[in-house]
Amino acid sequence: MHRRLIAPGALAAASLLLAVPASAAAYQPGAPGIGDPYYPYYGNGGYDVSHYDLRLKYQPRTDELEGTATVLATTTQDLSRFDLDFLLDVSEVRVNGAKAAFATSGQHELEITPAAPLRKGTPVTVVVRYRGVPSTKSAYGFTTWHRTPDGAVAADEPEAAWWWFPSNDHPSDKATYDVSVTVPDGTQAISNGTLQSTSSRLGWTRYTWRSRAPQATYLATLAIGRFDVTTGRSEGGVPVVNAYSRNLGDNDGAARASVERTGELVDWLTGYFGPYPFDSVGGYVPDTTTGYALETQTRVYYSPRQFANGSNTSVVVHELAHQWYGDDVSLKGWRDIWINEGFARYAQWLWSEHEGEGTTQELADYVYASHPADDPFWTVAPGDPGPDNQFDIAVYDRGALAVQALRNEVGDDAFFAILKGWPKEHAYGNASVADFRAYAEKVSGKPLDALFDTWLFQPSKPAVSAARTVSLARTSATVPQPKSWKEIAATNGVHGG
Numbered sequence: 001m002h003r004r005l006i007a008p009g010a011l012a013a014a015s016l017l018l019a020v021p022a023s024a025a026a027y028q029p030g031a032p033g034i035g036d037p038y039y040p041y042y043g044n045g046g047y048d049v050s051h052y053d054l055r056l057k058y059q060p061r062t063d064e065l066e067g068t069a070t071v072l073a074t075t076t077q078d079l080s081r082f083d084l085d086f087l088l089d090v091s092e093v094r095v096n097g098a099k100a101a102f103a104t105s106g107q108h109e110l111e112i113t114p115a116a117p118l119r120k121g122t123p124v125t126v127v128v129r130y131r132g133v134p135s136t137k138s139a140y141g142f143t144t145w146h147r148t149p150d151g152a153v154a155a156d157e158p159e160a161a162w163w164w165f166p167s168n169d170h171p172s173d174k175a176t177y178d179v180s181v182t183v184p185d186g187t188q189a190i191s192n193g194t195l196q197s198t199s200s201r202l203g204w205t206r207y208t209w210r211s212r213a214p215q216a217t218y219l220a221t222l223a224i225g226r227f228d229v230t231t232g233r234s235e236g237g238v239p240v241v242n243a244y245s246r247n248l249g250d251n252d253g254a255a256r257a258s259v260e261r262t263g264e265l266v267d268w269l270t271g272y273f274g275p276y277p278f279d280s281v282g283g284y285v286p287d288t289t290t291g292y293a294l295e296t297q298t299r300v301y302y303s304p305r306q307f308a309n310g311s312n313t314s315v316v317v318h319e320l321a322h323q324w325y326g327d328d329v330s331l332k333g334w335r336d337i338w339i340n341e342g343f344a345r346y347a348q349w350l351w352s353e354h355e356g357e358g359t360t361q362e363l364a365d366y367v368y369a370s371h372p373a374d375d376p377f378w379t380v381a382p383g384d385p386g387p388d389n390q391f392d393i394a395v396y397d398r399g400a401l402a403v404q405a406l407r408n409e410v411g412d413d414a415f416f417a418i419l420k421g422w423p424k425e426h427a428y429g430n431a432s433v434a435d436f437r438a439y440a441e442k443v444s445g446k447p448l449d450a451l452f453d454t455w456l457f458q459p460s461k462p463a464v465s466a467a468r469t470v471s472l473a474r475t476s477a478t479v480p481q482p483k484s485w486k487e488i489a490a491t492n493g494v495h496g497g
Helices: 008-019 249-259 262-273 313-321 334-354 360-370 393-410 412-425 433-444 449-457 485-489
Strands: 047-059 064-075 079-085 089-095 101-105 109-113 123-132 145-148 151-154 175-184 188-191 194-201 204-215 222-225 227-233 239-245 283-285 300-302
Touching: 064 079, 089 101, 089 109, 175 188, 175 222, 188 204, 188 227, 194 239, 239 249, 239 262, 249 283, 249 300, 249 313, 262 313, 262 334, 262 412, 300 313, 313 334, 313 485, 334 360, 334 393, 334 433, 334 485, 360 393, 360 485, 393 412, 393 433, 393 449, 412 433, 433 449
Parallel strands: 047 175, 239 283, 283 300
Antiparallel strands: 047 064, 064 123, 079 109, 089 123, 101 109, 145 151, 151 222, 175 204, 188 222, 194 204, 227 239
16 A cells, blocks of 8 residues: 655645545436426426425415425435426525525426535425415416415316425325415415314414325315315214305305215225225315316315206215325326226216116116217227326226226126225325236236226227127117216316316
8 A cells, every 4th residue: 555645735625525425427407307208397306205394374365375385305316406396486495404596497397406416315305485476377378276256276187286385296206294374364274184273363364284194296285265164073983174165155055965975975985995094084165167176185176066056976976086096096107097087987886876876887888888989989098098188088987987897807806805905005105007907917816908908098999798798789879878877977077177
């Protein structure tokens, strides 16, 4: 070994060099998208979020939102820079306590450059201070922030977070949440999970909500307005929180007659899907003009228009079924939407059977016979429908047909074991259509590649033989419409405008 003498100045320079990681050149910006082929710039690369802490203040009169978001994450690569998805005006960003540089790019990217690069595996605390008027912001030509006469609502799919909190906006990065919102006295703030506290001071009231289970960003919701809130507990012990705008008018009675059955319906669904996975359940009906409902985790969003023709328990069943299929087990990528919508639709079919208004097979027969072979309905592949057809009716109805075909193939014992076992197998995680097929094969002991290909991926109407029932050979004119069909069809736009 040869000892090398270093002059004092050179030693200082060498010490400085040693302070810079040898792999500094390997530090790279995180990708501006998480890698979903349907939405290339949704989500971000380079880190994984574990918790969002949101402290907000909202003025309904002006639609001004002020907030401080604290995002807890862990880096998944050596990072020189990373993005959050966000639209409002940012005044300051800190990373691990130090001020960070920031800029905006693209449609909804907040680029953050920390004072020092971040090694892979580093716990990171990001604090973003911001304010703005969400209704004035748009991306890709649209907004998902819905103003109401007495406040606003954030609830949409596949994106909604950008208008009220900075996030890694993709279902594959789930996190827990604390959402604390200050609003003028007399106004309420509704969000996911359980209400931890309320406090009032100088004309303002703060509501603090907590979501303890991992939650996808699009399932986070915020509703601000004047609500009549009802609370209770299902027979099975699940706390129920429902909220109704005081301005629902003629829709008020039908909305309450439907949503107030949430406790009963969630208990009923546990018989098919297993124990309810969260610590509260409920829904809210704000004074909006939208036409859809959304399975926002634990606190379902319903448009008043869902109840324009009277009560509709079927839509409540649909959204509650999502608490297992979509919320507890979330999709890996947006192409896996069938796991959400096919099974939520099938839950409506099960409810129809329970109510004596048409069996699942009768509904399958009717859907199959109602669409001739040349109907574009059959050109949409529910197993990978593409972003333009993500919420096409075929994803729901052909998707439910696929579920019935699976039931016919494996038999009731295996089918109901799959239905209940799936949420347990991937609890609080993410899974794909391929994962579901593998699980169904494991439980049933049958190869299912051909069945899944036929019903979920082929752009054509499956042959009668594939449907495994002679009754499907009948035409729509000879297949009677199940009594439940109109109520089920009324939910066809649950995720549409």
